[in-house]
Amino acid sequence: MLDLRGVTKSFFGNQVLHAVDFNVRAGEVHALIGENGAGKSTLVNIIAGILKRDGGDIMFDGKLVDFGHPLEAMTAGISMVHQELSLVPNISVAENIYLRHEKSNTLGFNDWRAMRRGAAEIFERMGVDIDPAAPVGSLSVGMQQLVEVAKAISLNARLIIMDEPTSSLSEKEIAELFVVVRDLKARGIGIIFISHKLSELFEISDRLTVFRDGQHIATKDIAEITTEDVIQMMVGRHLGDLFPPKASQIGDVVFECTNVSRFGYVRDLTFNLRRGEILGLAGLVGSGRTEAMRAIVNADRRLSGRFKLNDSEVSLSDPFEAMRRGIVYVSEDRKQSGLFLGYDISANIGASTLQHYRNRFGMLSRAALRNKARTYVDTMSIRLPNVLARTIDLSGGNQQKVLLAKALDPQPTVLIVDEPTRGVDVGAKSLIHARLRELAESGVGVVIVSSEMPEVIGMSDRILVFRNGEVTAELDNRSGAVTQEMVMTHATHH
Amino acid sequence: MNSSETSMVHRFVSTREALLLLINVAIFAFLAIMRPEAFASWTNLKAVLSLMTYDLLLAMAMTVVLIVRGIDLSVGSVLALTSVTMALLMRDGVPVIPAVFAGLAVALACGLINGLLIAKAGILPFLVTLGMMSVARGLATVLTTGQYISFPRAERWFTQFGRFEFRLQIGDSFYGIPLPLLIVLAVILLFGLLLNNLPLLSRLFYVGESPEAAKLSGIRVDRHLIASYLIAAAFVWFAAVLMTSATRIGYANYGIGAELRALAAAIVGGASISGGSGSIVGTFLGVLMLALIGNGFILMNGNPNWQQATVGIVLIAAVAFDAVRRYRTGW
Numbered sequence: 008m009l010d011l012r013g014v015t016k017s018f019f020g021n022q023v024l025h026a027v028d029f030n031v032r033a034g035e036v037h038a039l040i041g042e043n044g045a046g047k048s049t050l051v052n053i054i055a056g057i058l059k060r061d062g063g064d065i066m067f068d069g070k071l072v073d074f075g076h077p078l079e080a081m082t083a084g085i086s087m088v089h090q091e092l093s094l095v096p097n098i099s100v101a102e103n104i105y106l107r108h109e110k111s112n113t114l115g116f117n118d119w120r121a122m123r124r125g126a127a128e129i130f131e132r133m134g135v136d137i138d139p140a141a142p143v144g145s146l147s148v149g150m151q152q153l154v155e156v157a158k159a160i161s162l163n164a165r166l167i168i169m170d171e172p173t174s175s176l177s178e179k180e181i182a183e184l185f186v187v188v189r190d191l192k193a194r195g196i197g198i199i200f201i202s203h204k205l206s207e208l209f210e211i212s213d214r215l216t217v218f219r220d221g222q223h224i225a226t227k228d229i230a231e232i233t234t235e236d237v238i239q240m241m242v243g244r245h246l247g248d249l250f251p252p253k254a255s256q257i258g259d260v261v262f263e264c265t266n267v268s269r270f271g272y273v274r275d276l277t278f279n280l281r282r283g284e285i286l287g288l289a290g291l292v293g294s295g296r297t298e299a300m301r302a303i304v305n306a307d308r309r310l311s312g313r314f315k316l317n318d319s320e321v322s323l324s325d326p327f328e329a330m331r332r333g334i335v336y337v338s339e340d341r342k343q344s345g346l347f348l349g350y351d352i353s354a355n356i357g358a359s360t361l362q363h364y365r366n367r368f369g370m371l372s373r374a375a376l377r378n379k380a381r382t383y384v385d386t387m388s389i390r391l392p393n394v395l396a397r398t399i400d401l402s403g404g405n406q407q408k409v410l411l412a413k414a415l416d417p418q419p420t421v422l423i424v425d426e427p428t429r430g431v432d433v434g435a436k437s438l439i440h441a442r443l444r445e446l447a448e449s450g451v452g453v454v455i456v457s458s459e460m461p462e463v464i465g466m467s468d469r470i471l472v473f474r475n476g477e478v479t480a481e482l483d484n485r486s487g488a489v490t491q492e493m494v495m496t497h498a499t500h501h
Numbered sequence: 502m503n504s505s506e507t508s509m510v511h512r513f514v515s516t517r518e519a520l521l522l523l524i525n526v527a528i529f530a531f532l533a534i535m536r537p538e539a540f541a542s543w544t545n546l547k548a549v550l551s552l553m554t555y556d557l558l559l560a561m562a563m564t565v566v567l568i569v570r571g572i573d574l575s576v577g578s579v580l581a582l583t584s585v586t587m588a589l590l591m592r593d594g595v596p597v598i599p600a601v602f603a604g605l606a607v608a609l610a611c612g613l614i615n616g617l618l619i620a621k622a623g624i625l626p627f628l629v630t631l632g633m634m635s636v637a638r639g640l641a642t643v644l645t646t647g648q649y650i651s652f653p654r655a656e657r658w659f660t661q662f663g664r665f666e667f668r669l670q671i672g673d674s675f676y677g678i679p680l681p682l683l684i685v686l687a688v689i690l691l692f693g694l695l696l697n698n699l700p701l702l703s704r705l706f707y708v709g710e711s712p713e714a715a716k717l718s719g720i721r722v723d724r725h726l727i728a729s730y731l732i733a734a735a736f737v738w739f740a741a742v743l744m745t746s747a748t749r750i751g752y753a754n755y756g757i758g759a760e761l762r763a764l765a766a767a768i769v770g771g772a773s774i775s776g777g778s779g780s781i782v783g784t785f786l787g788v789l790m791l792a793l794i795g796n797g798f799i800l801m802n803g804n805p806n807w808q809q810a811t812v813g814i815v816l817i818a819a820v821a822f823d824a825v826r827r828y829r830t831g832w
Binding site: 304306325326327329330331335336337338343344345346347348349350358359361362364365369370371413417 | 697698699700703704706707710711713714715716717718719720721777778
């Protein structure tokens with residue numbers, strides 16, 4: 008139904024798509040995968056009419072099309088579910104669904120009742136339970152994702168593009184989404200599905216296309232290939248083992264926290280952390296792991312909690328105090344609360360440590376800071392257009408590396424990393440994993456919060472499973488014996 | 502490293518400061534050609550520069566709070582309240598030094614209230630400082646019942662230094678250079694250097710760029726917010742001292758509309774309402790631009806009342822320019 012021939016695109020003289028061919032059949036889920044910056048997003052943005060192509064042809068339903076605006080693509084039957092949701096939080100679900108194609112009554116006014124009814128019908132068809140009158144902001148991210156899908160259906164879309172729809176969904180929400188996706192498929196709707204999570208792609212898609220450096224590498228039936236094949240095609244080389252080895256040696260307890268509580272989120276969390284150990288916090292989205300970690304550094308006011316660092320009591324009254332003691336928390340959300348997106352990488356890396364880069368007059372030495380940034384660029388293989396590039400212009404993987412470099416610069420004794428590789432490509436992911444392991448081997452206590460089950464299991468020497476703000480299990484994983492099933496049983500109600 | 506050096510050169514040339522400098526030069530050239538005798542006379546230039554003295558300080562105050570994603574609409578009326586306080590004390594026989602420090606206390610108190618309400622109570626800076634603008638102006642009017650307050654008993658040096666001029670001889674002609682202007686230029690130059698190079702002050706940029714990221718980076722956001730309103734208040738106090746000294750009166754209507762000129766100059770100079778940016782050099786050029794435009798209206802026999810409209814136009818144009826640039830670069 009959709010057929011692209013030789014589509015090219017450049018930004019500022021930088022070619023991001025090299026004469027790409029790509030097609031989607033009716034009723035199939037076509038997975039699109041590639042490292043960040045490989046050209047997937049550019050491609051789908053062209054299909055959805057958000058970007059203009061420089062060359063090549065696009066056929067939709069056998070006709071040559073040339074969309075100048077997303078609305079034209081929508082009218083033709085192509086809808087996109089965005090990675091960053093594009094819904095308006097303060098208005099109702101129904102209004103969001105019919106935004107820009109409102110139903111009107113005979114007087115020409117908006118007919119709210121008809122829209123609510125229409126929304127309810129779509130949800131019924133999808134088999135999901137969402138109140139059309141509820142404001143979108145009150146729904147979970149997963150529900151909002153489904154509202155976006157409903158919006159596409161209300162537009163009678165025949166091709167739906169889903170750009171990383173699962174990146175912030177819980178396992179349960181992903182399962183719900185997949186039910187909907189299969190239903191759409193059965194009704195002959197074509198779906199382009201972008202995700203970094205390979206296991207998901209194998210579960211849901213029929214065909215898979217790999218992109219690398221703006222080039223179409225291969226399109227295969229999902230039955231013909233393995234995970235290893237895909238990774239190899241994505242990075243163009245063998246990655247070897249997916250995760251670094253477990254700790255070679257685990258030392259004394261470096262950090263203890265006792266009875267950490269935060270009203271409504273965390274109840275009496277007690278755990279300790281040893282030198283050289285990576286402690287993984289597993290659990291569903293919303294199980295209180297992030298809230299617990301933020302409560303430790305008191306980024307959000309906690310009700311209670313006592314802490315011991317190297318056997319001496321510390322107060323950790325705010326993130327400044329925590330950092331002074333060597334306890335660094337790295338946010339899960341690099342855009343909102345991690346990086347200073349308008350600033351270059353050296354400014355970001357020095358954010359916590361400006362006072363270390365002073366000349367003899369006590370003034371900031373930007374040269375020293377920039378030199379330090381260069382060493383991180385090397386050790387973390389950060390790819391930059393130029394040294395002064397703003398971090399907003401970097402790809403997700405490189406941003407994440409800068410975020411990690413910024414957390415390492417104060418030389419933490421305890422490093423808490425929340426979702427260290429969310430929305431990051433495979434190459435950057437394995438590099439970040441390797442660096443975290445090296446850090447642990449050098450004697451730092453590392454805590455990893457991750458919603459990606461293979462990551463928690465693959466990285467951690469010990470795993471705490473969270474459910475409803477409490478730890479339900481502590482699993483020893485030095486031998487790598489923990490399985491996803493073991494974690495899931497403790498993470499969910501039963 | 503060649504490529505990074507060239508990109509630095511490119512960056513420097515393409516910065517807003519360079520553009521502003523060009524605009525200033527253009528306005529200057531235009532006026533010098535159209536009104537050679539009137540504009541290019543030292544008397545006129547001195548008048549332009551002297552009037553800039555106060556606006557420069559208020560615009561610095563505005564720049565500092567804009568950097569931390571704030572705004573201070575009370576700069577003009579705190580200026581008036583501070584001036585009135587000092588004048589009343591000196592009228593009643595209080596010596597200059599204690600009176601000036603009392604003025605500082607008043608200004609800092611206003612700044613502290615602004616800072617606390619914004620940082621600790623989480624009220625929007627716009628609302629807090631709009632309230633303060635009204636309170637300070639009202640208080641100044643009540644204290645003086647709207648009258649000019651002169652202070653004939655104050656020590657002479659105070660009433661003289663605001664008008665003191667260095668005489669500079671070039672060839673046969675003498676040029677008087679106002680002392681307050683020199684002091685202000687020195688102060689803002691020093692402040693600009695410190696703002697960009699003292700880690701303590703540089704952190705203000707981080708606080709404005711992303712308060713949440715700053716907090717998690719171990720920066721105490723609240724303290725930095727309060728500090729920036731205190732720094733702003735100190736600039737306002739300094740402007741009040743110079744103005745009271747030069748005019749030899751305290752007056753409750755000083756600085757009316759000054760907050761808007763300060764805001765326009767700072768934003769033209771590169772500060773942003775959304776925080777994280779601001780440049781002392783840029784703000785200086787912004788003030789100069791507004792002063793030249795204002796002077797131009799007078800010299801071209803235009804209606805001087807247009808000046809106020811111009812400030813608004815410049816402000817809107819600067820914001821629109823930024824919006825377009827941001828839209829283009831997707832940020």
